[in-house]
Amino acid sequence: MQVPAQVEYEKATSVEHALALLARYGPQARVLAGGHSLIPMMKLRLAQPEVLIDINGITDLCSINLTGTQLRMGTLTRHAQLLESSLAGEHFAILHDAERVIADPVVRNWGTIGGSLCQADPSEDLSAVFAALKGTMIIHGPDGQREVSAREFHTGPYETVVGPAELLTEIRLPIRRGGGTAYQKVSRRAGDWPVGAAGAAVWLSGDTITDAGIGLTAVGATHFVAAEAEDYLRGQQATEQTLQRAGEIAAQHCRPVSDQRGPADYKQHLARELTTRVLRRAVARARGLPPGAVACGGAASGGAASGGAA
Amino acid sequence: MRVTMTVNGSEYSREVEPRLLLIHFLRDDLGLTGSHWGCDTSNCGACVVWLDETPVKSCTVLTPMAAGRRVTTVEGLGNGARLDPVQVGFQRCHGLQCGFCTPGMMLTARWLLNRNPDPTEADVREAISGQICRCTGYENIVRSVLWTARHEAGAGD
Numbered sequence: 001m002q003v004p005a006q007v008e009y010e011k012a013t014s015v016e017h018a019l020a021l022l023a024r025y026g027p028q029a030r031v032l033a034g035g036h037s038l039i040p041m042m043k044l045r046l047a048q049p050e051v052l053i054d055i056n057g058i059t060d061l062c063s064i065n066l067t068g069t070q071l072r073m074g075t076l077t078r079h080a081q082l083l084e085s086s087l088a089g090e091h092f093a094i095l096h097d098a099e100r101v102i103a104d105p106v107v108r109n110w111g112t113i114g115g116s117l118c119q120a121d122p123s124e125d126l127s128a129v130f131a132a133l134k135g136t137m138i139i140h141g142p143d144g145q146r147e148v149s150a151r152e153f154h155t156g157p158y159e160t161v162v163g164p165a166e167l168l169t170e171i172r173l174p175i176r177r178g179g180g181t182a183y184q185k186v187s188r189r190a191g192d193w194p195v196g197a198a199g200a201a202v203w204l205s206g207d208t209i210t211d212a213g214i215g216l217t218a219v220g221a222t223h224f225v226a227a228e229a230e231d232y233l234r235g236q237q238a239t240e241q242t243l244q245r246a247g248e249i250a251a252q253h254c255r256p257v258s259d260q261r262g263p264a265d266y267k268q269h270l271a272r273e274l275t276t277r278v279l280r281r282a283v284a285r286a287r288g289l290p291p292g293a294v295a296c297g298g299a300a301s302g303g304a305a306s307g308g309a310a
Numbered sequence: 311m312r313v314t315m316t317v318n319g320s321e322y323s324r325e326v327e328p329r330l331l332l333i334h335f336l337r338d339d340l341g342l343t344g345s346h347w348g349c350d351t352s353n354c355g356a357c358v359v360w361l362d363e364t365p366v367k368s369c370t371v372l373t374p375m376a377a378g379r380r381v382t383t384v385e386g387l388g389n390g391a392r393l394d395p396v397q398v399g400f401q402r403c404h405g406l407q408c409g410f411c412t413p414g415m416m417l418t419a420r421w422l423l424n425r426n427p428d429p430t431e432a433d434v435r436e437a438i439s440g441q442i443c444r445c446t447g448y449e450n451i452v453r454s455v456l457w458t459a460r461h462e463a464g465a466g467d
Contacts, residue, residue, distance in 0.1 A: 003329060009328030009374050035375065191353075
């Protein structure tokens with residue numbers, strides 16, 4: 001029987017209230033959102049906070065909206081809510097690609113996007129997604145609000161820049177014209193963590209790639225980003241050869257480790273193959289091609305990878 | 311701490327330790343043993359109950375997180391005198407063998423059909439993909455849910 005150790009419990013009613021509680025209890029307090037990472041960690045004594053500050057009542061943190069040229073998501077947004085948001089899917093197809101393969105439908109009903117990010121598992125999906133989209137994290141603390149790039153959010157496995165007195169409140173994604181996005185994941189069975197996964201955002205002017213974002217998870221990419229492959233793509237023509245080369249570069253800079261999900265060389269293979277596949281799909285979407293349309297050849301086989309996780 | 315919540319339409323108020331998992335509160339404090347306690351790791355789905363309008367895995371919810379909310383367990387699925395059509399479907403199509411996963415499966419099935427009265431087989435399989443059955447191979451569970459959908463749409467047997 002797995003039960004958490006004894007813990008005190010406080011319910012926060014607003015962001016200010018949560019911050020006041022964090023200030024009062026100090027570093028021994030932990031924020032409780034969906035709890036689908038924290039509670040299992042507490043059962044295993046991998047986390048043993050003295051106080052839980054439940055933020056599930058802060059409804060201000062549950063919204064997804066468009067503000068100017070940004071899509072803004074409160075961090076208490078449930079995974080299911082993001083998957084069902086037509087606003088989110090309309091601007092960033094990658095969000096729906098990823099949410100379809102995160103955990104299972106019942107876990108998605110209660111798990112939150114902010115909780116997933118702050119858990120900072122090195123195999124977490126949204127970390128790669130927001131890195132690819134070059135998002136911004138909004139963090140509230142005793143001295144007010146600060147902004148951190150999604151690419152600087154993680155400081156290591158299970159570690160982020162969010163301090164013990166702070167609360168991650170919002171994720172902002174810049175919307176730019178000419179963009180297309182996609183995500184694919186390979187996992188061993190339904191609902192599992194990825195063996196490897198990749199997300200891409202591509203911005204086109206005609207056939208020229210003006211900018212690209214590539215996020216990788218579970219394959220040992222620094223800050224979940226394939227920066228060298230992005231640099232290579234900028235200014236290139238969006239040809240099949242280019243996208244394959246970008247996949248090779250992305251894989252070269254990954255440092256995956258062998259574990260129960262697969263050997264390192266297989267994960268490196270996935271980094272290359274999945275990067276190329278999501279780039280193909282992102283380019284097709286940037287060009288406004290219908291789902292399933294073959295772009296640059298070979299895109300029809302792209303579904304095979306995600307099938308493993310469906 | 312004292313928590314108050316509505317379970318299957320009745321209000322309950324109890325003194326609990328904050329660390330008490332909702333599944334144990336329902337089974338041990340309220341005596342509602344229809345919800346099953348399975349893997350303890352939010353993988354198997356035997357403990358699925360509704361929190362307000364959605365199914366959740368109650369082995370991964372602390373009891374105070376459910377305070378002030380509405381919980382629905384398998385005991386609240388029918389109305390006492392009459393079975394929910396999902397329960398009839400599981401009966402008709404032999405959607406269970408040992409029955410351990412059944413309460414969670416039926417609660418997720420009810421949620422699916424409320425949102426999507428005409429699901430495809432793939433929709434049903436996706437909806438229950440976070441719940442494990444070790445007897446049926448899922449075939450009869452899927453058949454039961456699809457029977458219920460047809461039945462609720464007015465089809466005969």
